[in-house]
Amino acid sequence: MSTINNSRRNFIKHSGIALLGSSLPISLVELAFAETTQNFSFAYISDSHIQHIKGAEFVRNWDQGLKRAVAEANLLTPKPDFVIFGGDLAQLGTKEELDHGAEMLSALSPKVHHVMGEHDYYLDLGEYWEKLFGPQYYSFDHKGVHFVVLNSIRTYDEWTYKRWPTNVQRMAEMAGLDNPNGSPFMVGDEQRKWLKADLAKIPKTTPVVVFSHSPLQKIYKGWNFWTEDAEQIQAMLKPFKQASVIYGHVHQIQYNQIGNISFNSVMATAWPWPYPQAYAQAEQYLPKLTVPMNRADPFFERDATGWQFINMANGRVDMHFSLDSNNSRTVGFNKSKKRPEDTVYPSEAKRTAPQTHY
C-alpha cells in the first residue's frame, strides 16, 4: 500500500451519478480516482433470507429477489471488479438454505466477498458458512483502497453459549425483531484486536471501506440496528482521511456522517422493513445524526428494495435510489454543510412521519 502514489490515492471531486432505469434489488458502488485508469466499481447484494419450507421447496419471493440481483450483476457494464454479499443469505442458517443460496450466487461471474449475517450465524456459529465462503472476518486491498469485512453480529458469550437449550432455539430467538430474548450485536474483543493490527499497516491517506452486517453506529437497539462496540470501531477509523462503512441488515435506506466516516446501508433483495416508530422514542441512544432517517413511503410493498447507485468519487458517498413503485431519490454530500442531504425531503414539514409498528 505504501507504494501507491498520491494521484491514485486521492479521490477526484465528483464524477456524476449514473441513472439506472430499472428497479432491481442490487447496489452498485463506483470509486473514481484522479488517475481514471484506476476507477472501478463493485456491486453489493444483501439480505436475501433464503427460506427453506420442506424438501426442495423454498420461499419463492426470496429466491426471486436473489436471482434477479445475480442476473443484473452479471449484466452490468462496465463489469464490477467484485461483488459483496452483505449477509443474511439464509433465514434460519440451515445447510439447505445456505447451500441453495450459494448455488444461486455461484452464477455470478465476478468474485464474491461474503459478510456474515445473524440469520447465517446463530444456528452453528458460522461453521457451515465458513466451509462455503471462507473466514468470518478479513481484509483485502484493491486498486488503492483498503477493504475490511467484519462479523459485526456476535454477542455476549453467556447468551451465545449458555442461555439456550438448543442451537435451533438460539437461532430463533435472534431471528426476530422486538424480541426481548435477543441480545445486542457486537464486533467483540477478538476482531477489534485484529482490526487494530490490520489498520496499523495502512497509511492514513488510504481510503478505507468497511463492510459489516449491522450498522457500526447505534440507531435502534430493539431491532439490533445497533452494534454495541460501535464507538470503539469508529475510533479506529477516525485517524483515516476517508472512511466508509457500508452495511446491510436494516432492509431500508439509511445514511449518516459521523466526522470522517460515512455510513450507508444497502437495500435487501427480500423485503423492506418499515421505519420503527421508536426511532423517535429512542433518541437518547442515537449518535448525532446529521440528517434524520426518512423514506419515501413505508406502505409501498417493495419500497426500499430497488436500485441503489453509490458514487464514492469524492470519498463521501452520494447515492441515487431507483425505488420500485416510487419516485427516485438522490442523496448527495453537501460539502459546505459537511453532511449528506436528501433532495426530496429536505425539511421537517415535508417529511413522512415514522410508521407505527405493531
Ligand SMILES: [Fe+2]
Ligand atoms: Fe436481513
Ligand SMILES: [Fe+2]
Ligand atoms: Fe440481519
